Amino acid sequence: MDGFDFYHEDYEAMSAEEARTQRERLISDRNEHPEYLVHQAWTALWRSFDIYTDNMSELRALLAAAETDEQLQMELFQNVRAPTVRTAYFRGLDKALHNALAGAMSLVDHTRRHVPENFPDTKFSTGFESKNSIVYEMPESTFLRRFRNYLLHVGHAPFKMTGTLAVKSGDTGTLTVWLVSEELLSVENVWTAPARKFIENHAEGIHLLAVVDAYGQSMLDLYHWVFDQQPVLRPDGLDILNEFTRRINLTMSIGAHDGRNMHEFWEHAARNAEAAREGRPQTDWQDVKPQG
Incomplete structure (x- = not known):
């Protein structure tokens, strides 16, 4: 492979000092190589994506549990004993909501930095801006962006529950977790016009699971496309990094093993x-x- 000719490959003939020097040079050269820098940027983006998906999965699981788990529904509705389960549920929901919205905003900001820095004026950067703008302009997105500010600067999410309990054999319980639209709209200087319109269009309440599902699916579709571009954009990148790794391993093992x-x-x-x-x-x- 081009670019590696000046490294020694007679590993058994190297002294310990020569091996150490070559290993340090290989690591230094790899760390400064453009393919490594881009790879690190992709790795960081994957990390942001994993944080986002973990948090969104936790949020969705909590919301879905309230709508499907009849034992949980009983605990959320009951008023004859200490509300231990209900208190723990909404504490977890508050945490998951904060984490999911923060992770979503961070992921988008990290991507908007990664793409133009590493792939300026490319079809990839143009495609990302186009696809990201579609998600950005979704009604659910416009609401969630400002709702995050509400949580940061105004107060906790105004939750309410509606539904029925399964009290007889054969009955099916129902429960839905909503955000109280009237309480959200009572706060001035938080909502943009599109966000306010979204709330007004849901005057009876905002079904939080439906919002999470719509936004979450759009984000997954966007980032599946983003990460599918990674091997296409730098087709030789992985081979170059693997060659650095192979030579580093051979140098460390006096030629015995290349890591495969x-x-x-x-x-x-x-x-x-x-x-x-x-x-x-x-x-x-x-x-x-x-x-x-």
């Missing part, structure tokens, strides 16, 4: 350790390692 077939390598090491304990001869990895 690690499972087989450690099984071989375990067999050699057992052979040493039993006084049997050991086998060189070079003689047994898989080919290709």
